[in-house]
Amino acid sequence: MDLTVVAYIAYLLISVALTTWVARTLSRNGRIFLADVLHGNEKLADAVNHLLVVGFYLVNFGFVALYLRQDQTVADARELFEALSVKLGVVLLVLGVMHLGNVYVLNRIRRRGAMEREQVPPVAPQGWTDPKSGPWAPPAPQA
Numbered sequence: 001m002d003l004t005v006v007a008y009i010a011y012l013l014i015s016v017a018l019t020t021w022v023a024r025t026l027s028r029n030g031r032i033f034l035a036d037v038l039h040g041n042e043k044l045a046d047a048v049n050h051l052l053v054v055g056f057y058l059v060n061f062g063f064v065a066l067y068l069r070q071d072q073t074v075a076d077a078r079e080l081f082e083a084l085s086v087k088l089g090v091v092l093l094v095l096g097v098m099h100l101g102n103v104y105v106l107n108r109i110r111r112r113g114a115m116e117r118e119q120v121p122p123v124a125p126q127g128w129t130d131p132k133s134g135p136w137a138p139p140a141p142q143a
Contacts, residue, residue: 003074
């Protein structure tokens with residue numbers, strides 16, 4: 001069997017395993033974080049968590065599939081490991097960037113929610129103005 005095909009198979013198996021492991025880890029541990037961001041709404045946290053995992057799988061498996069192509073033929077074991085290290089390194093970097101992006105966005109949502117809870121409500125109205133007088137009133141009829 002051609003070593004390029006072996007490189008493809010190894011790349012796919014390792015990439016799928018890594019993506020699945022990272023997605024499960026993020027899902028399990030991220031649920032608590034999401035519940036805090038969403039103020040204890042467990043059902044919404046579970047739904048958002050599931051949507052994030054599905055999106056994570058779609059983006060990563062799509063990237064893995066697009067990055068599968070190998071321009072050079074793999075002649076020996078050294079080239080096989082070099083090709084795998086480059087491809088898996090890029091996949092791991094993409095996984096890490098996606099993870100940091102998700103954490104950043106969720107942390108921004110969490111901070112915004114904390115700031116909204118700390119804000120003092122506006123002052124209640126102290127009186128009413130007659131809408132027929134003042135600068136916003138319609139012009140008086142001309143005689």
